[in-house]
Amino acid sequence: MVVRKRLDYGSRGHQVPAMPRVPSSARGKRSARRKKDEMSPFDLLATVAGTLLVDHENSSNAPGINAAAALTYARKRKSVKAEKCDDVPPLKSMAVENCIAGSGGVCASPRQPNICLAENSSTRNGTDPVLESLTVKPNMLVRDSVFSCTKSCNRAHGVGGIPECGSSRSLEATNQVQVQRPLDGDTTALYSLVSSVDLDGRPPALVSSDSSSGVPLCIHDKDRNTSHLCHAEARHAADRDDDENSSGCTHPCTAGNNKSYMPQYAGNSRIRKMFASKIRKAARNKMCGEMSNKGSKLNLCGKKISTTRQRVQRAMFKRQKPVRRHFTPSSAKGILTEASGASFSVEGQNPLCGSEDYNVKLRIKSFTIPELFIEIPENATVGSLKRTVMDVVTSIIESGLRVGVLLQGKSIQDDNKTLRQARICHGENLENIDFTLECEAGQNSSPGVRIPEEMDFHGADAMKPLAMVKCEEPFSEAKAGYNSQQRVQASPHRVQSEHGSVHSLFETTALAIVPVCKSKRPAIGQRRIRRPFSLPEVEALVEAVEQLGTGRWRDVKMLAFDNTDHRTYVDLKDKWKTLVHTASISPQQRRGEPVPQGLLDRVLAAQAYWSQQQQQVISGKASGQGCSSSC
DNA sequence: GTTAGGG
DNA sequence: CCCTAAC
Incomplete structure (x- = not known):
């Protein structure tokens, strides 16, 4: 010894x-050193924040964010299915944007709001943008669906011949999310959900369908201050073409983007640091060795990835532009739409807060899939890569999910509470409401696939997507000269950009799942029990x-x-x-x-x-x- | 990977 | 118990 x-x-x-x-x-004593290096942590934080911002932006750019979920509180009765969702442990969190119906809102008096996540489980022909109403099952996430709930689209770049806009015809009529099928049909993928609820019966406001999707249009209610988001929007639009012209290998960082968006859930530096250094580092290190698979490997260990031929990198929200825009129904009040944000915005806070019978408008801004790395041999086929990615995502989805609600970082456990009781109501500060999708980590992964289950992302600051699946390069078929129709119809995993490049749906979508994975092992970032x-x-x-x-x-x-x-x-x-x-x-x-x-x-x-x-x-x-x- | 020390 | 500089 x-x-x-x-x-x-x-x-x-x-x-x-x-x-x-x-x-x-x-x-050296740290305290003494610290003074010297005082800026260093802040620089780091700034860097991390920048990364986060880019992620947000890119996710908002995420082309083809194909899903928009509407959470609707319209009836008193509770959704049984929604309650079911609460039984499963957390995996991810959805960024939700909420709005409180303003004074003009038509109140359905939702004392027992009914929230249903929708999933499109039906037709897959994809040519018909049918809006479908779905309910979430614990083991499902939104997939095979493209949400498109707007009545109109305001696209800068159209995709010729492709129905871009679904009607929101049923948006106000049901308590469910309307789903528009993706053009490419049977993709099993995780999409960004951009959902909204508009209980006022007002038509949703337009949200730019392209790269700026998920970014607010700045149609605001009176006193809302979202100018920074407006800037984000503008920049997105400005950057779009360049990005689209690029080969798709752009790195997620663009200096200019970093300042555009202040995360609404900006938390304390400690947590930020944790995410910046610990999660990125420790998570990878700890998970190293756990996640290799014989054939193709999915790996969360960065060190392994360095030897990788193909790798799916963490910067998921590339600036590649989607082919397909997704449309987010926004209320006339100008709901903010953050593609991968993780928090709510309050809509129309006004003096009427606390009065009876006001609806709370909520919008899921996105789901983000945790960051995943894929290691796969160079000689693997693109098809196998796709399958690998699909396996990963499917394994996540199939693990079983349930919805959780966090209000300012605190989980609301009591399902029987009314929103009002839970302080999700008028007059409350609802700047930090998050939904989580939780899963049984550790049981779900297919071989070689790991979700960083050690991580525990409870809390509002923990909304950074954990793992993401992304391909740096557009799929080769893009260069092989597929025509649009073929592309759209032939591969469920692809979407076509205006410039003819074909991207992984995972690049072009942002299923934002803020991981709240739990396992027996202490999560990274989770304090050990005393x-x-x-x-x-x-x-x-x-x-x-x-x-x-x-x-x-x-x-x-x-x-x-x-x-x-x-x-x-x-x-x-x-x-x-x-x-x-x-x-x-x-x-x-x-x-x-x-x-x-x-x-x-x-x-x-x-x-x-x-x-x-x-x-x-x-x-x-x-x-x-x-x-x-x-x- | 260890150690010391502040938090 | 956490974090991290210094080694």
């Missing part, structure tokens, strides 16, 4: 190692430190806690720290399970002893390298 080699435990007691380790207090040290543990720790000294926590761990997985050497170090502190304060000030004074005395003694040893080592070093003083 390593320890044995390194240690000479000898008999019990304060046996001084020949060369005690120098305390690393000389190592496990107070028991008295025997404390005794073992004290004894080990007496032998080994402070500053050799790894050895302490191996000596006394080698079989205790949940105690890391950092834990032991921390515990020792608290023991020293506990021993140095009066018994009245101590909390928690009392530690026998005798043990605390030993703690102090050992601490003093080893501190002295370390001091001697330091002074010995300082006074002249040799061991003359200490030997």
Whole structure:
């Protein structure tokens, strides 16, 4: 054993190692360093924010976001099916945009609002943009469907001959989401959902159907301030052509885009940091090795990907332009439409808030599929790549999903609450309402496919899409000269852009699923459960430190806690720290399970002893390298 | 990967 | 218990 080699435990007691380790207090203290590097974390945050913004934008660009879901609160009765959805653990979250019906709203008096996610499960011929009403089943996500709920489309770029706009004829008439089938029929894919509810019976406002889809049109109610989003919209429109002309390999970042959008759920820096560094890094590292599959591999480990031929990268929301625009029904009030946002916007907050019988208008802005990496051999066919992607997505979908509602980061558990009781009503600050799609992680994945189930994304700040499936390159068929009709009809996985390139539907759509995956293992970013040290543990720790000294926590761990997985050497170090502190304060000030004074005395003694040893080592070093003083 | 130290 | 700089 390593320890044995390194240690000479000898008999019990304060046996001084020949060369005690120098305390690393000389190592810079963070607080001091921090001042110097103060900007650094902020830069990082800015970078992360930029990435997020780009993701948002790109997702809004996401061509072919094919699904729009309308959440409608129109009847008092509850949807049984909606309730079913609540039984399954979370996987993703939908970004929802909400609006509160303004004073002009026609109130259906939805005290028991009925929310149904729609899924189009019917026809697949795709040529007929039929609006379909669906209800969500726990194991389904929206797929094979393109939502198109607007009455008209305001497209800058049309796709000739392709029916772009569905009628919203049934939008107000039902409590369900209208779905327009994708032109390409049977795609099993995850689409961005852009949904809205307009209970006022007013026609939905136009939302640009192309790349700016998902970006607000800035038709606002009186006092809404969404100018930044308007800018986003403008920029999207401006960028569109360039993007479309590009080969589709654009990187997600464009400097100019970063400032356009302030995430509504901007959270504290800590969480941001967590997502920026920890999730990106730790998630990959931790999942490394779990997710390889024999044949084609899906891999969330970035390191593996570096050797990949084909890889599906994280920057899912490329700026490639869709072929197909999706239309978002917006109310005349100008519902914001964020393609992959994760939060609500409040529509028309007004003095009438809190009054009776107002409807709450909600719109799911999008679902985003978690970020996924695909590793696949170069010699694999494009078809196999598609199948692989499909498998991944299908595995996610089929894992079973349920809907959760987060209000300002807090999950609303009680399904029996009315929206009003849940404070989702007029007059409330509804800037941060999120829906989650939750799944049973760990059971769902097909071989080699992993959703980062360690991650726990509860909370409003956790709305960054986790994994995404995307192909950097347009599928080769695009260059092979498919004609439009062939493309549209032949491949369910493709959509055609105006420029003839064919993109993975995963690129051109944004099924935003904010992962709220749970597993038995602690999620990344999730705090470990607190496990107070028991008295025997404390005794073992004290004894080990007496032998080994402070500053050799790894050895302490191996000596006394080698079989205790949940105690890391950092834990032991921390515990020792608290023991020293506990021993140095009066018994009245101590909390928690009392530690026998005798043990605390030993703690102090050992601490003093080893501190002295370390001091001697330091002074010995300082006074002249040799061991003359200490030997 | 370890250690120290601040939070 | 978390985080992270320094090593």
